[in-house]
Amino acid sequence: MSKQTDSEVVLTIPMHPSMELVAAQTGSLIAEAGGFDEKCIEEIQLAIIETCINAFEHSKSEDQRVRIKFIMKDNELELKITDRGVGFQFDPEVLQPEGETKSHALRKRGWGLELIRNMMDNLYVDSNEHETTITLVKKKPDY
Amino acid sequence: MLSGKFDVQIREEDGYAVIQTEGYLNGPRGEDLAETAKNLMQKGHTKFVINLAETKLINSIGISILIEIIELLEERQGILNFCGLTPTIEHTFKLVALARHAGIFPDEDSAIAALNSP
Numbered sequence: 001m002s003k004q005t006d007s008e009v010v011l012t013i014p015m016h017p018s019m020e021l022v023a024a025q026t027g028s029l030i031a032e033a034g035g036f037d038e039k040c041i042e043e044i045q046l047a048i049i050e051t052c053i054n055a056f057e058h059s060k061s062e063d064q065r066v067r068i069k070f071i072m073k074d075n076e077l078e079l080k081i082t083d084r085g086v087g088f089q090f091d092p093e094v095l096q097p098e099g100e101t102k103s104h105a106l107r108k109r110g111w112g113l114e115l116i117r118n119m120m121d122n123l124y125v126d127s128n129e130h131e132t133t134i135t136l137v138k139k140k141p142d143y
Numbered sequence: 144m145l146s147g148k149f150d151v152q153i154r155e156e157d158g159y160a161v162i163q164t165e166g167y168l169n170g171p172r173g174e175d176l177a178e179t180a181k182n183l184m185q186k187g188h189t190k191f192v193i194n195l196a197e198t199k200l201i202n203s204i205g206i207s208i209l210i211e212i213i214e215l216l217e218e219r220q221g222i223l224n225f226c227g228l229t230p231t232i233e234h235t236f237k238l239v240a241l242a243r244h245a246g247i248f249p250d251e252d253s254a255i256a257a258l259n260s261p
Contacts, residue, residue: 021167024200042199042231049202111203111239118238119231 007072013052015064020052023068027079034072036140043119044077044138050112050119051081051134059085059132076121079136087132090125151179159190159258161251165197173208180212189221192254196227206239213244222246226254 011026013019024045031041048068055066061083069080090113117123122137149166160183164176180191193209195201201209216223224246228236236242248254 017171018167018169020202021200039230042229045200046202046231046235049200053202053204111206115203115235115238118234 009070009072011068011070013066013068015056015059015061015066019066020049020056023052023066023081024048026068027070027077030070030072031077031138034077034140036077036138040138040141044079047116047119047136047138048079048081050116051079051136054112055081055083055085055132058088059083061085075142076137076139079138080133081136082131082133084131087127087129090127092125149175151176153179153183155183155186155188156255159192159255160188161192161194161255163194163197168195168198168201168205170202170204170208173205177208177212181215184215184219184221189216189219190258191216191221191223192251192258193223193225194227194251194254195225195229195232196251198232199229201232201235206235206241210239210241210244213241217244222258224248224254224257226251 009026009030011023013022027044027048028041031044036044052066052068055061063084065083067082069082071078071080113123116134116136120136121139122135124135126133126135149164149168149172152163152165154161154163162176162179162183166172168176183191213223225236226248227250228247233242233247236247246254246257248257
Protein backbone atom coordinates (compact mmCIF):
# COMPACT_ATOMS: atom_id res chain seq x y z
CA MET A 1 0.00 0.00 0.00
CA SER A 2 1.42 3.40 -0.89
CA LYS A 3 0.11 6.74 0.24
CA GLN A 4 0.26 9.08 -2.77
CA THR A 5 -1.17 12.26 -1.31
CA ASP A 6 -2.81 13.22 1.96
CA SER A 7 -6.17 12.01 0.67
CA GLU A 8 -5.39 9.17 -1.72
CA VAL A 9 -4.36 5.59 -0.98
CA VAL A 10 -3.79 2.87 -3.57
CA LEU A 11 -3.90 -0.82 -2.70
CA THR A 12 -3.34 -3.78 -4.99
CA ILE A 13 -4.57 -7.20 -3.87
CA PRO A 14 -4.17 -10.63 -5.47
CA MET A 15 -7.31 -12.51 -6.44
CA HIS A 16 -6.95 -14.98 -3.59
CA PRO A 17 -9.70 -16.10 -1.22
CA SER A 18 -10.34 -13.63 1.61
CA MET A 19 -8.05 -10.95 0.11
CA GLU A 20 -11.22 -8.87 -0.25
CA LEU A 21 -11.05 -8.52 3.53
CA VAL A 22 -7.74 -6.69 3.22
CA ALA A 23 -9.38 -4.17 0.92
CA ALA A 24 -12.43 -3.89 3.19
CA GLN A 25 -10.26 -3.38 6.24
CA THR A 26 -8.26 -0.67 4.49
CA GLY A 27 -11.48 1.02 3.44
CA SER A 28 -12.76 0.79 7.00
CA LEU A 29 -9.68 2.50 8.41
CA ILE A 30 -9.77 5.27 5.79
CA ALA A 31 -13.50 5.85 6.28
CA GLU A 32 -13.07 5.92 10.06
CA ALA A 33 -10.26 8.47 9.73
CA GLY A 34 -12.49 10.47 7.40
CA GLY A 35 -15.22 10.72 10.02
CA PHE A 36 -17.78 8.23 8.72
CA ASP A 37 -20.02 6.56 11.29
CA GLU A 38 -20.08 2.83 12.02
CA LYS A 39 -23.10 2.08 9.80
CA CYS A 40 -21.55 3.87 6.82
CA ILE A 41 -18.27 2.05 7.40
CA GLU A 42 -20.04 -1.34 7.38
CA GLU A 43 -21.80 -0.39 4.13
CA ILE A 44 -18.51 0.69 2.55
CA GLN A 45 -16.88 -2.59 3.62
CA LEU A 46 -19.68 -4.66 2.11
CA ALA A 47 -19.55 -2.70 -1.15
CA ILE A 48 -15.78 -3.21 -1.39
CA ILE A 49 -16.12 -6.93 -0.65
CA GLU A 50 -18.83 -7.43 -3.27
CA THR A 51 -16.94 -5.47 -5.92
CA CYS A 52 -13.74 -7.42 -5.27
CA ILE A 53 -15.38 -10.85 -5.31
CA ASN A 54 -17.20 -9.95 -8.53
CA ALA A 55 -13.78 -9.26 -10.05
CA PHE A 56 -12.33 -12.46 -8.53
CA GLU A 57 -15.17 -14.59 -9.92
CA HIS A 58 -15.91 -13.04 -13.29
CA SER A 59 -13.09 -10.87 -14.64
CA LYS A 60 -10.85 -13.68 -15.99
CA SER A 61 -8.00 -11.25 -15.40
CA GLU A 62 -4.61 -12.56 -16.52
CA ASP A 63 -2.68 -10.68 -13.85
CA GLN A 64 -5.11 -11.89 -11.16
CA ARG A 65 -4.98 -8.59 -9.31
CA VAL A 66 -7.43 -5.93 -8.25
CA ARG A 67 -6.33 -2.33 -7.75
CA ILE A 68 -8.30 -0.18 -5.32
CA LYS A 69 -7.87 3.57 -5.14
CA PHE A 70 -9.36 5.24 -2.06
CA ILE A 71 -9.87 8.99 -2.43
CA MET A 72 -10.96 10.75 0.75
CA LYS A 73 -12.60 14.09 -0.01
CA ASP A 74 -14.13 16.64 2.35
CA ASN A 75 -17.64 15.26 2.08
CA GLU A 76 -17.29 11.83 0.51
CA LEU A 77 -15.15 8.75 0.01
CA GLU A 78 -14.61 7.73 -3.61
CA LEU A 79 -13.39 4.25 -4.48
CA LYS A 80 -12.07 3.19 -7.86
CA ILE A 81 -11.79 -0.59 -8.11
CA THR A 82 -10.06 -1.83 -11.26
CA ASP A 83 -9.33 -5.23 -12.77
CA ARG A 84 -7.67 -6.02 -16.08
CA GLY A 85 -10.19 -8.62 -17.07
CA VAL A 86 -12.52 -9.20 -19.99
CA GLY A 87 -15.15 -6.69 -18.90
CA PHE A 88 -18.92 -6.97 -18.88
CA GLN A 89 -22.01 -5.25 -20.23
CA PHE A 90 -23.59 -3.20 -17.47
CA ASP A 91 -27.27 -2.38 -17.68
CA PRO A 92 -28.22 -0.08 -14.79
CA GLU A 93 -31.90 -0.75 -15.40
CA VAL A 94 -31.56 -4.30 -14.13
CA LEU A 95 -30.79 -3.00 -10.66
CA GLN A 96 -33.62 -2.87 -8.14
CA PRO A 97 -34.52 0.61 -6.98
CA GLU A 98 -33.21 1.42 -3.56
CA GLY A 99 -35.04 -0.38 -0.80
CA GLU A 100 -36.46 -3.76 0.02
CA THR A 101 -37.27 -6.10 -2.85
CA LYS A 102 -40.99 -6.60 -3.40
CA SER A 103 -40.52 -10.22 -4.38
CA HIS A 104 -41.19 -13.09 -2.01
CA ALA A 105 -39.08 -15.39 -4.17
CA LEU A 106 -35.67 -16.35 -2.91
CA ARG A 107 -32.94 -15.80 -5.50
CA LYS A 108 -29.62 -17.22 -4.43
CA ARG A 109 -27.05 -15.46 -6.59
CA GLY A 110 -26.63 -12.35 -8.66
CA TRP A 111 -27.12 -9.89 -5.81
CA GLY A 112 -23.64 -8.36 -5.91
CA LEU A 113 -24.30 -5.19 -7.92
CA GLU A 114 -27.66 -4.61 -6.27
CA LEU A 115 -26.11 -4.80 -2.84
CA ILE A 116 -23.35 -2.42 -3.90
CA ARG A 117 -25.89 -0.02 -5.39
CA ASN A 118 -27.87 -0.04 -2.16
CA MET A 119 -24.87 0.40 0.12
CA MET A 120 -23.34 3.35 -1.75
CA ASP A 121 -24.64 6.71 -2.96
CA ASN A 122 -23.29 6.39 -6.49
CA LEU A 123 -22.11 3.52 -8.66
CA TYR A 124 -20.45 3.97 -12.04
CA VAL A 125 -19.17 1.21 -14.29
CA ASP A 126 -16.54 1.78 -16.97
CA SER A 127 -15.88 -1.54 -18.66
CA ASN A 128 -14.25 -2.65 -21.88
CA GLU A 129 -12.70 -5.90 -23.05
CA HIS A 130 -9.37 -5.11 -21.39
CA GLU A 131 -10.25 -3.38 -18.14
CA THR A 132 -13.12 -2.63 -15.79
CA THR A 133 -13.25 0.18 -13.26
CA ILE A 134 -16.11 0.38 -10.80
CA THR A 135 -16.37 3.79 -9.15
CA LEU A 136 -18.22 3.91 -5.84
CA VAL A 137 -19.07 7.03 -3.88
CA LYS A 138 -20.19 7.24 -0.27
CA LYS A 139 -21.22 10.64 0.99
CA LYS A 140 -20.96 11.60 4.63
CA PRO A 141 -24.43 11.54 6.22
CA ASP A 142 -24.44 15.31 6.79
CA TYR A 143 -23.93 16.06 3.09
CA MET B 144 -11.04 -4.89 13.23
CA LEU B 145 -11.90 -7.59 10.76
CA SER B 146 -10.89 -11.13 11.42
CA GLY B 147 -10.17 -13.91 8.98
CA LYS B 148 -11.20 -16.58 11.46
CA PHE B 149 -14.63 -18.15 11.57
CA ASP B 150 -16.10 -20.30 14.31
CA VAL B 151 -19.43 -22.05 14.67
CA GLN B 152 -20.79 -22.99 18.09
CA ILE B 153 -23.78 -25.30 18.37
CA ARG B 154 -26.18 -25.64 21.27
CA GLU B 155 -28.84 -28.34 21.03
CA GLU B 156 -31.86 -27.90 23.27
CA ASP B 157 -35.13 -29.78 23.59
CA GLY B 158 -36.98 -28.95 20.36
CA TYR B 159 -34.53 -26.51 18.81
CA ALA B 160 -30.88 -25.76 18.07
CA VAL B 161 -28.91 -22.55 18.32
CA ILE B 162 -25.98 -21.96 15.97
CA GLN B 163 -23.68 -19.09 16.87
CA THR B 164 -21.19 -17.82 14.31
CA GLU B 165 -18.10 -15.69 14.80
CA GLY B 166 -16.24 -13.91 12.01
CA TYR B 167 -16.68 -13.11 8.32
CA LEU B 168 -19.27 -15.32 6.62
CA ASN B 169 -18.19 -16.00 3.03
CA GLY B 170 -18.64 -18.96 0.69
CA PRO B 171 -16.37 -21.60 2.28
CA ARG B 172 -17.44 -20.63 5.79
CA GLY B 173 -21.06 -20.60 4.69
CA GLU B 174 -20.58 -24.17 3.45
CA ASP B 175 -19.31 -25.12 6.92
CA LEU B 176 -22.38 -23.50 8.44
CA ALA B 177 -24.69 -25.28 5.98
CA GLU B 178 -23.04 -28.61 6.78
CA THR B 179 -23.60 -27.97 10.48
CA ALA B 180 -27.26 -27.17 9.85
CA LYS B 181 -27.71 -30.26 7.64
CA ASN B 182 -26.23 -32.49 10.33
CA LEU B 183 -28.64 -31.05 12.88
CA MET B 184 -31.56 -31.59 10.47
CA GLN B 185 -30.51 -35.22 10.04
CA LYS B 186 -30.72 -35.53 13.81
CA GLY B 187 -34.32 -34.33 13.61
CA HIS B 188 -34.02 -30.62 14.34
CA THR B 189 -36.37 -28.38 12.35
CA LYS B 190 -36.31 -25.27 14.53
CA PHE B 191 -33.17 -23.14 14.42
CA VAL B 192 -31.81 -19.89 15.71
CA ILE B 193 -28.70 -18.51 14.01
CA ASN B 194 -27.04 -15.95 16.24
CA LEU B 195 -24.93 -13.56 14.15
CA ALA B 196 -23.95 -11.21 16.98
CA GLU B 197 -20.25 -11.96 16.43
CA THR B 198 -20.46 -11.81 12.63
CA LYS B 199 -20.12 -8.28 11.32
CA LEU B 200 -19.76 -9.02 7.60
CA ILE B 201 -21.53 -11.43 5.25
CA ASN B 202 -20.89 -11.46 1.53
CA SER B 203 -23.43 -12.36 -1.16
CA ILE B 204 -22.12 -15.94 -1.42
CA GLY B 205 -22.61 -16.38 2.32
CA ILE B 206 -26.14 -15.02 1.92
CA SER B 207 -26.85 -17.51 -0.88
CA ILE B 208 -25.88 -20.34 1.47
CA LEU B 209 -28.16 -19.01 4.20
CA ILE B 210 -30.95 -19.09 1.58
CA GLU B 211 -30.09 -22.75 0.90
CA ILE B 212 -30.49 -23.51 4.60
CA ILE B 213 -33.88 -21.75 4.61
CA GLU B 214 -34.99 -23.77 1.57
CA LEU B 215 -33.96 -27.03 3.24
CA LEU B 216 -35.91 -26.08 6.34
CA GLU B 217 -38.97 -25.06 4.33
CA GLU B 218 -38.95 -28.54 2.74
CA ARG B 219 -39.20 -29.91 6.29
CA GLN B 220 -41.79 -27.35 7.46
CA GLY B 221 -39.07 -26.02 9.69
CA ILE B 222 -38.39 -22.53 10.99
CA LEU B 223 -35.30 -20.34 11.18
CA ASN B 224 -34.89 -17.17 13.20
CA PHE B 225 -31.86 -14.88 13.11
CA CYS B 226 -30.69 -12.64 15.90
CA GLY B 227 -27.86 -10.25 16.66
CA LEU B 228 -27.73 -8.68 13.20
CA THR B 229 -25.88 -5.45 12.54
CA PRO B 230 -28.09 -2.79 10.90
CA THR B 231 -26.25 -3.37 7.61
CA ILE B 232 -26.77 -7.14 7.67
CA GLU B 233 -30.45 -6.68 8.57
CA HIS B 234 -30.83 -4.20 5.69
CA THR B 235 -29.13 -6.70 3.36
CA PHE B 236 -31.43 -9.55 4.45
CA LYS B 237 -34.43 -7.34 3.63
CA LEU B 238 -33.00 -6.39 0.24
CA VAL B 239 -32.60 -10.01 -0.85
CA ALA B 240 -36.03 -11.08 0.48
CA LEU B 241 -34.40 -13.40 3.00
CA ALA B 242 -36.26 -11.57 5.77
CA ARG B 243 -39.58 -12.72 4.27
CA HIS B 244 -38.62 -16.37 4.86
CA ALA B 245 -36.92 -16.16 8.26
CA GLY B 246 -37.50 -14.21 11.43
CA ILE B 247 -35.22 -11.42 12.58
CA PHE B 248 -34.97 -10.69 16.29
CA PRO B 249 -32.76 -8.44 18.36
CA ASP B 250 -31.53 -11.12 20.75
CA GLU B 251 -31.35 -14.87 21.24
CA ASP B 252 -34.09 -15.06 23.89
CA SER B 253 -36.69 -13.41 21.67
CA ALA B 254 -35.62 -15.50 18.67
CA ILE B 255 -36.01 -18.72 20.69
CA ALA B 256 -39.37 -17.62 22.13
CA ALA B 257 -40.68 -16.96 18.62
CA LEU B 258 -39.84 -20.51 17.49
CA ASN B 259 -42.70 -21.81 19.58
CA SER B 260 -45.21 -19.04 19.05
CA PRO B 261 -48.18 -19.92 16.81
